[in-house]
Amino acid sequence: MAAASDLELFQRVGAGDALALKALYARHRVAIYRFALRLTRSEASAEDVVSEVFVDVWRNAAAFEGLSQPQTFLLGVARNKAYSLLRRRRDEELDDEKAAEIEDGADTPEAALQKRTKGEIIRACLNRLSAAHREVIDLVYYQDKSIDEVAEIVGAPVGTVKTRMFHARKRLAEFIADAGEDRGWP
Amino acid sequence: MMTKTELPNEIEALLPWYATGRLSAEDRAKVAIALESREDLSLQLRLIEQDREAAILLNEDLGSPGAAVWDRIAAIVAAEPRRLPLGARVAQWLGFGAGAPSGRLAWTGAAAAVAIVLQSAAIFTLLPSSRGPGGFQTASAPAAMATGAQALVAFAPETRLDQVGALLTATQGTIVEGPRGGFYKIRFGATPLDKAGLDALFARLRASGIVKMALPAGSGG
Numbered sequence: 001m002a003a004a005s006d007l008e009l010f011q012r013v014g015a016g017d018a019l020a021l022k023a024l025y026a027r028h029r030v031a032i033y034r035f036a037l038r039l040t041r042s043e044a045s046a047e048d049v050v051s052e053v054f055v056d057v058w059r060n061a062a063a064f065e066g067l068s069q070p071q072t073f074l075l076g077v078a079r080n081k082a083y084s085l086l087r088r089r090r091d092e093e094l095d096d097e098k099a100a101e102i103e104d105g106a107d108t109p110e111a112a113l114q115k116r117t118k119g120e121i122i123r124a125c126l127n128r129l130s131a132a133h134r135e136v137i138d139l140v141y142y143q144d145k146s147i148d149e150v151a152e153i154v155g156a157p158v159g160t161v162k163t164r165m166f167h168a169r170k171r172l173a174e175f176i177a178d179a180g181e182d183r184g185w186p
Numbered sequence: 187m188m189t190k191t192e193l194p195n196e197i198e199a200l201l202p203w204y205a206t207g208r209l210s211a212e213d214r215a216k217v218a219i220a221l222e223s224r225e226d227l228s229l230q231l232r233l234i235e236q237d238r239e240a241a242i243l244l245n246e247d248l249g250s251p252g253a254a255v256w257d258r259i260a261a262i263v264a265a266e267p268r269r270l271p272l273g274a275r276v277a278q279w280l281g282f283g284a285g286a287p288s289g290r291l292a293w294t295g296a297a298a299a300v301a302i303v304l305q306s307a308a309i310f311t312l313l314p315s316s317r318g319p320g321g322f323q324t325a326s327a328p329a330a331m332a333t334g335a336q337a338l339v340a341f342a343p344e345t346r347l348d349q350v351g352a353l354l355t356a357t358q359g360t361i362v363e364g365p366r367g368g369f370y371k372i373r374f375g376a377t378p379l380d381k382a383g384l385d386a387l388f389a390r391l392r393a394s395g396i397v398k399m400a401l402p403a404g405s406g407g
Contacts, residue, residue: 016268018260025256033251043249050251051258058263060351066362066371077347122240141241146208165202166194169230172237183236185229 006070014062021061025054028071031143032078038138039082039131045089049081069149076153079135086131103130103171118181125175133168140165198230205234334375335384336362336403337391341370345396353394357387371403 004012004023012020029050037046053074067073126137139145139153150161170186177183197220203209204217221227341350354360357374364370374387384402391400 018263018267021259021263022256025259029255030250034245034248037248038245047251047255051255054259055262056347056351058259058268059266060347060354062268063351063354063359064361066360066364068364080344080346118236119240119243122237123244126237126241126244137237137241138245140202140206140208141238142245144206144208147203162199163194166199169202169234169237173233183233185226185233 007067010057010061010064010067010070013057014064018058021054021058024057024070028074029054031071032074035075035135035138035143036078036082038134039079040085040089042085045082045085049078049085052081053077069152072145072149072152075139075143075145076155079153083131103128121176121179121181122172125172125179128175129168129171132164133171136161136165137168137172197224198227201227201230202234202238205231205238333378334358334373335379335387336371336373337388338369338399338401338403339372339391339397340399342396342398349396353391353396357390369399369401 004020006024006027009020009024009027013024032053033046033050036049037043040046040049056077057074064073126134129137135154136150139150145153147158147161150165151158154161156164173183173186197217200209200213200217204214209217217227221231354372358376359372359374361370362373379387388400388402391397
């Protein structure tokens, strides 16, 4: 028996079907949780994002019967909620753009140097990227999103997405070089 | 060191999506041709594969939300049940609606279906306005599909889902397509609007504070 498509499940949620909501949750909770966790760096905040996303879907799905890409839509909602949490957590005066550009000091260059394998070094350096760079890297490399889908999720023009991804790659390469791993680029 | 103003060339900007197989055939061909002659691009592609592998492993280590998350959602859902109008539910059960269960979720039962059909038939018997010229017709059957005004609407980037939901509820709007190019096609109400009605609708959309742009898109059908 074929599984219901995301769109079918969304339509059923709009019709008040709580089991369809549970099916949607089962299908997308991990992707949304990990995306939110990478942005917020807090398991509790990521879980808050997940629950808020699906409560919103329950309350408003009837208005979204024509969604073309439900998972992309869900990630976009999750992103907005994650940034709202980040904004509340950080300086209230920081706008999203500035907050997104702050690079993380959790994994310092010294910490990255202590990693043994190249893969460990790269993972440590991925954690040092700003939220804006982490999200585009994750959406492309882990969530397998196309350029148009990333643009929809982050609410930016396609050209901006391509440029941001390029800058994220460059910044990552610089962190990796700082950690003593010369890969010959940039 | 890379500066903010430095821009990638077209091909190297496409490399990550070439690696993930998410490019159009045309762009994919362009990248493939460039890769044949440019060693620097081949190096970048190898690095992208390393970075991608690391990003996947990093994410796969992040675990899953705890069971309490669904419990929280389920509690809210239980406190806020929503029921479709009876006619629409019957249409779904009979397979007229796009969201017809089709037996895929175990929430249907033949006895319940028969009961609702009987209830529905009784209600439609009591409501002359629901009878078409040819006899019985459900609320969501094709002949009764909405023909309200349609608009292409782009929302402001920081718009929250609950704000969109509130606007759609207030304007009897339903998203019927999209987003495409950042625009959603939205149907408003079930009857066409005259010019004054359209002007009022667009004024209301623009005054909402969450609509970046709204354009007429004809009538639904």
